[in-house]
Amino acid sequence: MARKQVQAPGDAALAGSVASSASRALLERLIEHSPAVVYRCLLTPTFPVTFMSGAVRRLLGYAPEDFYQEGFWFNRIHPDDRQRIEAAYEAALATGQADCEYRFRHADGAWRWTRDQASVLYDKENRPTELIGFWTDVDGRRQAEDILRELNRSLEQRVREGATELIAANEALHQADGERHRLAELASRRRLELERALRISQLGEMSAGLAHELNQPLAAIIYTLTGAANRAARGELDHVHTAEALHSAITHAHRAAAIIARVRDFTVRHTPQHQPLSIDTVIEDMIELTRHAAEAGGTIVDIEIRPGLPPVSADKVQIEQVLLNLLMNAFESVNSARPRRRAVLVSADLIKDGVIEVCIEDTGGGATPEMRSRMFEPFYTTKQNGMGLGLSICQTIIEEHGGAIRAEPATGGGLCVRFTLTGGLRR
Amino acid sequence: MKPGKYTAVAPAIAYLIDDDADVRHALRWLIESVQIDVREFGRVREFLESPRPDGPGCIVLDVRMPGMSGMEFLDHLATFKIDLPVIMLSGHGTVPMASRALRAGAVDFVEKPVNEQLLLDRVHEAVAKSRRILAGKAREERLSVLTDRELEIVRLVVEGGHNKDIARALGVSSRTVENHRAQAMHKLGARSAAELAAMLMEK
Known part of the structure; x- marks a missing residue:
């Protein structure tokens, strides 16, 4: 009854209290089991933590109470990230929102990448009073990102190096090509010279024969003209025979000239x-x-x-x-x-x-x-x-x-x- | 006197063997200019296979002929019983061959380039030699009608021996010598000792 009484006037309050108590427990359970850490802190110069959910044990290996010590949080932020974080929270006062990622030292001593998303709460006078935030583990993502970035960087590097190499190779190839052309030209010139030298040496071997070759038409010229002279001396050379003899001599002379021309053609440099x-x-x-x-x-x-x-x-x-x-x-x-x-x-x-x-x-x-x-x-x-x-x-x-x-x-x-x-x- | 097979007094013919037609024609023109008849052959075999009169002449051969060497050619001349004197025209450096050719009886060797006057002189010499060879053959041919005893006696007669001396030297009677001599003169158609002598000395 009392309860009822108690319940009756305060039925709503009680119900509300019960409901509030139930929902609070539910909320606590949700918060406790959420992979995200929920926290609350005041917007005073040292940002004292007023609440830290238990999930922080899983996230960073610390007890929530540890965060109530002044400077505990800030001092465990990676020194390289601290300035950036301070700036982010300063900005949050103006915008009402902060979303940043930083490295935090785990209880085991290792750095973990975390994401901190916070909202500013205001009082009735619209003054910022508190910060409520969700703190999550992004280490896996960051590591993956780092790996990706590293891969990317090294890939870019490799592409750059590859391109450089390619350019160098190309240049070398061009140079080599030029050199090859030059060598090929040199070789072909040398070979032509060698061929010519060989032709001259062949002609040398044949010189007796060439002299014989040349002697043939020369002999024919001499025979022809002597034959004509002998007849003329006896008055036996008419104009028909004279013309024939001279014509033969000319033909033989051309034959001699052709032999010399052939030898010359054979020995001159040529492309x-x-x-x-x-x-x-x-x-x-x-x-x-x-x-x-x-x-x-x-x-x-x-x-x-x-x-x-x-x-x-x-x-x-x-x-x-x-x-x-x-x-x-x-x-x-x-x-x-x-x-x-x-x-x-x-x-x-x-x-x-x-x-x-x-x-x-x-x-x-x-x-x-x-x-x-x-x-x-x-x-x-x-x-x-x-x-x-x-x-x-x-x-x-x-x-x-x-x-x-x-x-x-x-x-x-x-x-x-x-x-x-x-x-x-x-x- | 019957005309024999060998006629030394016939016109001489120069046989040119050279495969270089230009040179051959020119050489013909040259040799004909000193009134010697010429026959041309491009190949040795052509020459060997062509019919030839038995008159005087010579062979002018370029020894650098393809198909048969100069020495082989000389061997062939012997085989074919061709006794025309040979003038070999040769290039430089054929001296060993030249000496062999000379031992083999080839008349002459003219080195190229040929001096045309020298060549003509050599052709004349060769023709003269050919005539002598033919005369000798003609004489031998004529004398071949005589028996050995007749030839012996005729030779001694031509040398100026009297019948009596010859008879004594041979150990026969003067009559026998006289009979052989008469027989020989009859066979040769000689009317006097002088004619007989001329026939035996003729070259």
């Missing part, structure tokens, strides 16, 4: 220039140029060129050099082997569309498989005084022309060297 070339003319010219070498050894040169071959795209002097090399090798081989039949066969045929194959076959001593596999290497030679460059230069020239060169045993026991040239324009 390779691809042009349509009739391979049969080049073959015939080179056989003519080496005729003495063949004759000296009593070697017969047979020519088998398919009629109507299309022109090839090639540098004349270089292809002449290849042919000269191969012909001289063939004659030398026949000469040193002294076979019963001394012959060199030069043939040219169309092996497929636009591809011409030239073959120089001799009846000389031939080559072992080892020699054949190595004969195109620079400085490989089986000759007493050979430099071992002739065939290697032949190969370079032919490959630069987009063709191929190879050696195989000839049917007659000697050697057969084949190379291809194409009609298509290159370079």
Whole structure:
């Protein structure tokens, strides 16, 4: 009854009290179990804490009571963050709100990132009196953020470094490219010089033969003019014969001049220039140029060129050099082997569309498989005084022309060297 | 006197063998200018296989001919019983071959570049030699109708021996010597000792 009495007049208050007590307990339980720490402090210079929820034990390992000591909180803020926090709370007085993150020393001594969100409470005169806040653990997030930031930073760094490296590499590449070009140019110039030196040395080897070649037309001129003079002395030279004799002499003189021009063309410095070339003319010219070498050894040169071959795209002097090399090798081989039949066969045929194959076959001593596999290497030679460059230069020239060169045993026991040239324009 | 197979007095022919047609034609023109007939051949084989009159002449050969060396050519001349004198035109550096050729009986070796006058002189010499060779052959041919005894006696007669001395030297009668001599003169168609002597000495 009393209770009822007590309850009756104060039913509402009691109910309110009971309700208040129940809701207070609920509130306390909620606050206690919330992952967030709830606190309350006064807005006086030292910010004395008037309430600290128990969650602070889980958050930072301290008892709530610890915070009631003056300066306990502030002194555990990371020194680097303190200034920023003071400023944030100063600002909160004006705005009514504060939201900041700072490092707080855990009871275990480690720094924890926390987020502190606070609202300012005002009295009736609208003066700020208290601060109520929620304090949460953001350490995991901050760590993740730190890691992310670090990753980001290092990634950026790496990208920057990578870019720098890339730029440097690019520059180096450009430089290397320039250097490579320069070296390639130098190499190609050196090679041209070497080719020329080899041509001159070949001509040296052939000098006796060239003298013979030159003597032929000169002899013909002398014979012609002497024959005319002898007849004239007897009054037997009519104007028809005079004209014929003089005409012959002129023709022979031109032949002599052509030989000299050919030698000069062959030895002057030149830049390779691809042009349509009739391979049969080049073959015939080179056989003519080496005729003495063949004759000296009593070697017969047979020519088998398919009629109507299309022109090839090639540098004349270089292809002449290849042919000269191969012909001289063939004659030398026949000469040193002294076979019963001394012959060199030069043939040219169309092996497929636009591809011409030239073959120089001799009846000389031939080559072992080892020699054949190595004969195109620079400085490989089986000759007493050979430099071992002739065939290697032949190969370079032919490959630069987009063709191929190879050696195989000839049917007659000697050697057969084949190379291809194409009609298509290159370079 | 019957005309024999060998006629030393026929016009001489120079056989040119050179594969360089320009040089060959010019050489022909040169040699013809001293009134010697010329026949040209581009290859040795062509020359060997072509029919030839038996008259005097010579062969002018460029030894740097493909297909057959100069020495092989000389061997062929012997095989084919061709006794025309040979003038070999050779380039420099063929001295060993030259000495071999000379031992083998080739008449001459002219080094190129050829002095045209020297060459013509050599051609004339070679033709003269050819005529001598032919005359010798003609004489041998004529004398071949004689028996050994007739030839022996004729030689002694031409040397100026009297029948009696010859008969004594040979241990036969003067009549026998006289008979052989008459027989030989008849066979050779000689009408006098002087003619007989001329026939034996003729070159």
